[in-house]
Amino acid sequence: MSGQHPSTAHATPSFPWQYVIGFILSLVLTVIPLWLVLDHVWKPTPLVIGILLCAVLQIFVQLFMFMHFTHGDGNGPAYQTVILSIGFFFAIIFIGASIWIMSFGYQVQ
Amino acid sequence: MLWFARFVVTFVTPTNEGSVNPNSLREIAIPARKGERAVQRGFPPHFGKLATMVAAMAVLLTGCSPEYVVFNPVGPVAKTELHLIILSTILVAIVVIPVLILLAVIVYRYRDKPGNNAPYSPQWVDSKKLEIVWWGIPIIIIAILGAFTAKTTFSLTKPPENNVKPITIQVVSLNWKWLFEYPDQKIATVNYVNIPTGVPVQFELTSDAPMNSFWIPQLGGQEYTMPGMAMRLWLQADKPGTYSGYGANFSGEGFAHMNFKVNSMSEADFTNWVNQVKSSSPALTMAGYNQLKQDSLAKQQSYSSYPPGLFNDVVMQNGGQYMYKQQMPGASDSTGNSSGSMDMSNMDMGNSDSGQ
Amino acid sequence: MTTTAHAPAENHHGAGHIHVDYPDRPVEYQTEDGALKILGFWVFLATDLILFSCLFATFIVLRSHVDGGPTGKELFDIPSFVAETFILLTSSFTGGLATFEMHRDKRNRVVGWLIVTVLLGLSFVGLEVKEFVHMAMDGATLQRSAFLSAFFTLVGTHGCHVSLGILWMTGIIIQLVRFGINPITARKVFIVNMYWHFLDVVWVFLFTVVYLMGVM
Amino acid sequence: MNPIPHWGIFITEPMILGSDVMIVLVSVAIVFALTKFRKWGWLWREWLTTVDHKKIGIMYLIAALLMLFRGGVDAELMRTQLALPNMTFLDAEHYDEIFTTHGTIMILFMAMPFIFAMFNIAVPLQIGARDVAYPYLNAISFWMFFLGALLLNISFVIGGSPDAGWTSYPPLSELGFSNGPGENYYLLALSISGIGSIATGINFLVTILKMRAPGMTLWRMPLFTWSVLAACILILFAFPALTVALALLLLDRALGAHFFTILHGGDPMMFINLFWIWGHPEVYIVILPAFGIFSEVISTFSKKATFGYGSMVFALMAISIVGFLTWVHHFFTMGSGADVNTFFAIATMVIAIPTGVKVFNWLFTMYRGRIRMSLPMMWAIAFIPCFAIGGATGVMLAVAPADYQYHNSYFLIAHFHQVLIGGTVFGMLAGMYYWWPKMFGFLLNERLGRWAFWFFNIGFYVCFLPQYALGFMGMTRRIYTYPSGLGWTVPNFISTIGAYLMGIGFVFMVWQIIYSIKYGERDLTGDPWDGRTLEWSLPSPAPHYNFATIPTIQGRDAWWLAKQGELSKADFLPAKDELKPIHMPKNSGRPFILSLWFFVLGLGLTFGVVPMDVIAGIGIAYCLFRRSFEYDTDYYIPVDEVIHTESALGRLQG
Numbered sequence A: 001m002s003g004q005h006p007s008t009a010h011a012t013p014s015f016p017w018q019y020v021i022g023f024i025l026s027l028v029l030t031v032i033p034l035w036l037v038l039d040h041v042w043k044p045t046p047l048v049i050g051i052l053l054c055a056v057l058q059i060f061v062q063l064f065m066f067m068h069f070t071h072g073d074g075n076g077p078a079y080q081t082v083i084l085s086i087g088f089f090f091a092i093i094f095i096g097a098s099i100w101i102m103s104f105g106y107q108v109q
Numbered sequence B: 001m002l003w004f005a006r007f008v009v010t011f012v013t014p015t016n017e018g019s020v021n022p023n024s025l026r027e028i029a030i031p032a033r034k035g036e037r038a039v040q041r042g043f044p045p046h047f048g049k050l051a052t053m054v055a056a057m058a059v060l061l062t063g064c065s066p067e068y069v070v071f072n073p074v075g076p077v078a079k080t081e082l083h084l085i086i087l088s089t090i091l092v093a094i095v096v097i098p099v100l101i102l103l104a105v106i107v108y109r110y111r112d113k114p115g116n117n118a119p120y121s122p123q124w125v126d127s128k129k130l131e132i133v134w135w136g137i138p139i140i141i142i143a144i145l146g147a148f149t150a151k152t153t154f155s156l157t158k159p160p161e162n163n164v165k166p167i168t169i170q171v172v173s174l175n176w177k178w179l180f181e182y183p184d185q186k187i188a189t190v191n192y193v194n195i196p197t198g199v200p201v202q203f204e205l206t207s208d209a210p211m212n213s214f215w216i217p218q219l220g221g222q223e224y225t226m227p228g229m230a231m232r233l234w235l236q237a238d239k240p241g242t243y244s245g246y247g248a249n250f251s252g253e254g255f256a257h258m259n260f261k262v263n264s265m266s267e268a269d270f271t272n273w274v275n276q277v278k279s280s281s282p283a284l285t286m287a288g289y290n291q292l293k294q295d296s297l298a299k300q301q302s303y304s305s306y307p308p309g310l311f312n313d314v315v316m317q318n319g320g321q322y323m324y325k326q327q328m329p330g331a332s333d334s335t336g337n338s339s340g341s342m343d344m345s346n347m348d349m350g351n352s353d354s355g356q
Numbered sequence C: 001m002t003t004t005a006h007a008p009a010e011n012h013h014g015a016g017h018i019h020v021d022y023p024d025r026p027v028e029y030q031t032e033d034g035a036l037k038i039l040g041f042w043v044f045l046a047t048d049l050i051l052f053s054c055l056f057a058t059f060i061v062l063r064s065h066v067d068g069g070p071t072g073k074e075l076f077d078i079p080s081f082v083a084e085t086f087i088l089l090t091s092s093f094t095g096g097l098a099t100f101e102m103h104r105d106k107r108n109r110v111v112g113w114l115i116v117t118v119l120l121g122l123s124f125v126g127l128e129v130k131e132f133v134h135m136a137m138d139g140a141t142l143q144r145s146a147f148l149s150a151f152f153t154l155v156g157t158h159g160c161h162v163s164l165g166i167l168w169m170t171g172i173i174i175q176l177v178r179f180g181i182n183p184i185t186a187r188k189v190f191i192v193n194m195y196w197h198f199l200d201v202v203w204v205f206l207f208t209v210v211y212l213m214g215v216m
Numbered sequence D: 001m002n003p004i005p006h007w008g009i010f011i012t013e014p015m016i017l018g019s020d021v022m023i024v025l026v027s028v029a030i031v032f033a034l035t036k037f038r039k040w041g042w043l044w045r046e047w048l049t050t051v052d053h054k055k056i057g058i059m060y061l062i063a064a065l066l067m068l069f070r071g072g073v074d075a076e077l078m079r080t081q082l083a084l085p086n087m088t089f090l091d092a093e094h095y096d097e098i099f100t101t102h103g104t105i106m107i108l109f110m111a112m113p114f115i116f117a118m119f120n121i122a123v124p125l126q127i128g129a130r131d132v133a134y135p136y137l138n139a140i141s142f143w144m145f146f147l148g149a150l151l152l153n154i155s156f157v158i159g160g161s162p163d164a165g166w167t168s169y170p171p172l173s174e175l176g177f178s179n180g181p182g183e184n185y186y187l188l189a190l191s192i193s194g195i196g197s198i199a200t201g202i203n204f205l206v207t208i209l210k211m212r213a214p215g216m217t218l219w220r221m222p223l224f225t226w227s228v229l230a231a232c233i234l235i236l237f238a239f240p241a242l243t244v245a246l247a248l249l250l251l252d253r254a255l256g257a258h259f260f261t262i263l264h265g266g267d268p269m270m271f272i273n274l275f276w277i278w279g280h281p282e283v284y285i286v287i288l289p290a291f292g293i294f295s296e297v298i299s300t301f302s303k304k305a306t307f308g309y310g311s312m313v314f315a316l317m318a319i320s321i322v323g324f325l326t327w328v329h330h331f332f333t334m335g336s337g338a339d340v341n342t343f344f345a346i347a348t349m350v351i352a353i354p355t356g357v358k359v360f361n362w363l364f365t366m367y368r369g370r371i372r373m374s375l376p377m378m379w380a381i382a383f384i385p386c387f388a389i390g391g392a393t394g395v396m397l398a399v400a401p402a403d404y405q406y407h408n409s410y411f412l413i414a415h416f417h418q419v420l421i422g423g424t425v426f427g428m429l430a431g432m433y434y435w436w437p438k439m440f441g442f443l444l445n446e447r448l449g450r451w452a453f454w455f456f457n458i459g460f461y462v463c464f465l466p467q468y469a470l471g472f473m474g475m476t477r478r479i480y481t482y483p484s485g486l487g488w489t490v491p492n493f494i495s496t497i498g499a500y501l502m503g504i505g506f507v508f509m510v511w512q513i514i515y516s517i518k519y520g521e522r523d524l525t526g527d528p529w530d531g532r533t534l535e536w537s538l539p540s541p542a543p544h545y546n547f548a549t550i551p552t553i554q555g556r557d558a559w560w561l562a563k564q565g566e567l568s569k570a571d572f573l574p575a576k577d578e579l580k581p582i583h584m585p586k587n588s589g590r591p592f593i594l595s596l597w598f599f600v601l602g603l604g605l606t607f608g609v610v611p612m613d614v615i616a617g618i619g620i621a622y623c624l625f626r627r628s629f630e631y632d633t634d635y636y637i638p639v640d641e642v643i644h645t646e647s648a649l650g651r652l653q654g
């Protein structure tokens, strides 16, 4: 996944399509959960899953449309893809496991 | 591997009487004096003179003395735990002992001495077969150990005995003493706890001071006492006797002195004792409790009564961190947890407003 | 004998003074040092991600510990956090446009978009401060409950990140004006925008987990 | 408020005073010597402002040895107090402070700088780089660590030390129960040095990923470098959790927040959770580099490549990932639930599998090798039994229901000293002996080193084996005294003797170093151990640019292959006509000054002196701002100079 990024000024497209599309997507992905919550149609569990899903999609928008996530310097792999993936993995583990741990099964009710 | 011999001994011979300690608790509460030589006081004579290391090693090796409280369990919980300890020791020994032997042999055989004619093959640095062996054996061992661990972990959440009606004792760790309340008998004690032999005891644990840990090695393992929470620990004594209990989690200056005694006695003796406490001991008032709560050491004490609901009040005094219902006005408890299962009601966002 | 690298060139990245190791890479990657720093910044973002995840974990665990005090539902003002969200999303976009123009070597446009981004950032921080002050005046302070401690710390940490980003971006704008686009300033623009997009990602989760779930 | 009579106070205070006087005297002596020999400029130019990884490594090493001494003295004091029942040598207050600083210093300010010393000394040389990816940041890391350590150490002199254990659990560590500055010292010292650690993690990760010499593919990397890579992953994803835990506790204490207080819904258990999210990976952070060193040392001194290289690499990575899934084993007894405990118990045990594979591969590296008993190898061999037993008791601890009996007992203390000392300390000492000639250009005296080795090793077992027995006797940790009659006396007494033996071992080590500085044999070859990896192709010590020309690597253990004639040795020597000017970073005083500001900030926060904090904040901001506007950060070493240096070393070709 080495960076086949336009290397000079002249190879860059003249209109920032990628950014515009990304922006529109991010707006849509914000409006949807907002509407879902304010609209009160869904039950809590699917609602939470739904809005979290939108949030996760937003990550992808920022990473791929804005942040040049898969571009490296053209010399060797784009290591950040691996490192950030591990980072996301642990972030999920830490949050999920903390919730699980802090639920205290041995507690007297 | 010194204690290993002891495991074997414990495993094959029935355990001797559990009661151990000649010194009473009051001695512990007395501050240590300068120059007071411990050796002269209540030190079992068969230990001989302390200075000789040989004797000392012998003691460690035989280890048959009742001082090894963990190896002298007197209740089903501690016994189960001891069995796991023995099992895990044997399982890890299966790999570790060969490692030690291999190391000794290899280092001896392949040392770089002139005239050493052991083979030297610097190119031999890979072997699929061997690697499969030493990935495989640990995997098998861990699988066995893991299975036993899982089984026991779940089984210890239940009362050790199903046919006998359990009693409940509520435990509050204070700075730096232990308060025991008997909700059914309505009496309370400090720094000692009497329990009927053969009856499962449900200890409910909390703290009105920094967190501590409640540990009676001969009856079973410990559990934390934490402010704002009530935790459950099942223990049971199978034999009458006096056992040591410890505060196991550091809680400040007086922590070293947070020991207590557990007396296991027949149901009849227990009832007698309860009646005796009821008739002859003072009552624990709220003022008395507040006094007791102060940072200090304490002697053993008995109370004929205590403020009703004290335990619950202690748990709830700051809102009871995890008592969701009290805290989130308007929220319903749709999850309806039962004990021992996961309690996610206070975090599960999906359920948090199902009432609205 | 070249003993030192000289002060950055005046206008164009092709200008001779900066030591360019890889002329045919995108401008931010043209020096060895720049390439290393961009990867290093990615790694830093991974650590920052963990930092935020721990704050999120704390917030979620303490979310219900309101101690009889105000809850999220009572506190959060929907129009205000929705406005904050759209402002930040837009600023992420304008920051991206700055990177885009940088690759087209349009110094003035880069500066322009960065200024827009900074201004949006400022209004975001302004709204947030207003929100915090409002809450504090209603007695919902950091000291009131575990929930509020966690709320202010989580959202505040993000706010501090944004504020730092504003200062940093301002510094880079000045450098752009003074030195133009060259491999060094380009790398800085690129990195500060990575940072900015990352804060947008974090905010999306604040928006979802703290605010939306708070008012559910 | 204090129920326990302070009998020990008259003995203890002079001890503390004594150590303070020692510190002051040594400082005065240093100032005097520097002035007398006009060395201030030298100190500033060569050390305080250096960005050279080799010098930073040496400074880490010196700091680590000093902290080993400080933590060791703490240990000796504790062991003296515990030698007999009802001792009054230390009172509760001082004992509590001492075990807290002992644990904190040993892990954060001894083990961490020790591994960082090894990172710095060896990694760039092993992968054929001229420096790390960010030399300037590297200097910041060091000075942040150093001033963080200093902050904790002055607590004994100014204001009082922390006394809630190295784990610092709330609510004991909250304002309500610990209201002195001690706890603040702990929080700030750890935060400041923690920033440095994260920076080091980033630095070495990028260095290893991006700065390898041509031909040095990942699969040709020395195992020590691999272990550093694995440790960096652990650092990156673990340390932020510590930062958060400390910061939140600080918010509680300084601003009245309620994260971990008992009041207003705070939840102390969340601190425990966050602390161990960091804390468990932390122990693997300090062990993995030791594993790397053992791989290098065992292979070098057995004259055989490491057995099962692929497995070794895989095991390192597996440990670094699975190491993140085990943290609950430090609080099985908190009652998180049978499901939670089971999951984390099994995840913990799983670590034994890759670790065991490593042990077997080391054994089979020696098998059919030729084992030379030099000092590094002695420590490596001593490591195996010690760590195998300590790891095995770790697996026993991981059996959750059984841990209910071991938790917070001396069984636990014995376990972790066995892995920390038998693993990390032995490993770092092996590394120190191994790379010492590379660092300083002379060899350490073998005979004194052997004395140190035997005293330390025998002392170790005498000290810590009895502690397993104590655990089974119900002795809990962190008690400053115990009554007689429980059977604890004899094992404790033996243990104390062992601790003294280790102390003697350490004294021999210091003697060995001082003696060798004067009389040590010079290392003229650059390759005193008949080494295998790239660093041994360089002269000892290496020139400050490391490699005049970067060699192209054509195999694993390339230098060894070259010596065997399988590759050309000439590849590792610079050729005159290939030399180019060498691009190097400039020295800078700013890392030191920036860290000083952090130190001032820490001190100000510790005592709540707001003006101090404001000034320090401005200082920090100014340093960062200046750096951002600084473009003149590097220079070129002219070819002439390189030629001069290399031909003086007799290495130049053509």
Ligand code: HEA
Binding pocket: B091, B092, B095, B096, B099, B137, B138, B139, B141, B142, D167, D283, D284, D286, D287, D329, D330, D331, D348, D349, D351, D352, D353, D355, D356, D357, D359, D387, D388, D389, D390, D391, D392, D393, D394, D395, D396, D397, D398, D399, D403, D406, D407, D408, D412, D415, D416, D419, D420, D423, D424
């Ligand atoms: C360098 C540091 C280090 C290392 C490497 C380890 C390694 C391990 N540790 Fe340890 N540990 C600590 C430092 C370390 N630990 C510290 C400091 C504490 C206490 C902190 C405090 O409370 O203050 C602690 C506490 C601690 C606990 C908590 C106990 C309690 O508080 O009640 C547990 C429980 O599971 C545990 C388990 C393990 C395990 C399973 C390993 C494994 O990684 C070990 C793996 C190694 C082997 C198993 C040996 C080699 C293998 C073989 C020879 C072959 C295969 C073997 C088998 C199949 C059995 N450790």
Ligand code: HEA
Binding pocket: D068, D069, D071, D072, D073, D075, D076, D078, D079, D099, D100, D102, D103, D104, D106, D107, D110, D111, D164, D165, D166, D167, D413, D417, D420, D421, D424, D425, D463, D476, D477, D478, D479, D480, D499, D502, D503, D504, D506, D507
């Ligand atoms: C890498 C980490 C590390 C290392 C190397 C050590 C080394 C030692 N430790 Fe430590 N220890 C910890 C980490 C470590 N420890 C931690 C994390 C804790 C938990 C703290 C807590 O509970 O919060 C702990 C706790 C701890 C306890 C339990 C305290 C308690 O709970 O009450 C004990 C008791 O025996 C102990 C003993 C020792 C001893 C004897 C050594 C010996 O190896 C020390 C050997 C001595 C030296 C290396 C140098 C000494 C030098 C001299 C004496 C020279 C004197 C000469 C002159 C003045 C000229 N340690």
Ligand code: CUA
Binding pocket: A104, B224, B226, B229, D269, D334
């Ligand atoms: Cu810890 Cu409840």
Ligand SMILES: [Cu+2]
Binding pocket: D279, D280, D283, D327, D329, D330
């Ligand atoms: Cu651990």
